[in-house]
Amino acid sequence: MKPAGLSSKESFSKDPAQALEQLMEAFGTVVLRTAYFYTKDRHLAEDISQEVFLRAYRNWTSFRGDSAVKTWLTTIGVNVCRDKMGVRMYDEKPTDPVKLEHGPSFNVEDEALRRLEKSEVLQHVLRLPIAFQEALYLYYYLELSTREIAEATASPEGTVRNRLHRAREALARAMNEEETKHDGYGS
Structure with missing residues (x-):
């Protein structure tokens, strides 16, 4: 089954240069936020976004x-992030983005990221293993299907479904423990 609408290659120019502009306009924010999700570093995420679009430009005619x-x-984005982050992204706990230093510049996108980072649910998600974080992010935030996630992460679709299931369970447990802890203090 061929994808439809903006999802289809046919909806973009055949010329790689024009297609690149269209891709950046349509998916620039998604690519940047995905890179930020993996790296927790705004500048590295911007570099990765540029690399993603450079690779897309180079491979447009063969796609x-x-x-x-x-x-x-x-x-492409997941692969570039994994390349840049290396084994480290699976071995280390994710950085708490609320504690990250923000530069003196201010813009709407930075503010949106700061608000997202402060979300209570996100704080629980960031405590999960990276494979669970990745599955939740790609499924709920980017709204990819389990088949698309499997393709993007080079994982079997059953593994993706398993990670989503286990991530939801772990998230529910963590949030219930937090709620119980707060209820205990109020008594």
Whole structure:
């Protein structure tokens, strides 16, 4: 089944330069936020976004369009993030983004990221293993299907479904423990 609408390669120019502009306009924010999700570093995320679009530009003519453009870009993004982060992203606990230093510049996107970082649910998500974080992010935030996540992460679809299930359970447990802890203090 071919993807439709903006998801289809046919909805973009055949010329790689024009397609690049269209891709950046349509998916620039998604790629940047995905890179930020993995790196927790704004500047590194910007570098990774540039690399993703550079790779998309180089490979545009060879991209057959078998998957949605968003899935293809996400696959490139996940691979670039994994390359840049190396083994470290699976070995270390994620940095608490609330504690990250923010530069003196201020813009709307930075403010949106700061608000997102302060979310209570996100704080619980960031305590989960990276494979669970990745599955939740790609499924709920980017709204990729389990098949698309499997493609983007080079994992079997059953593994993706398992990670989503286990992540939801772990998240529910953590949030219930937090609620119980707060109820105990109020008594």
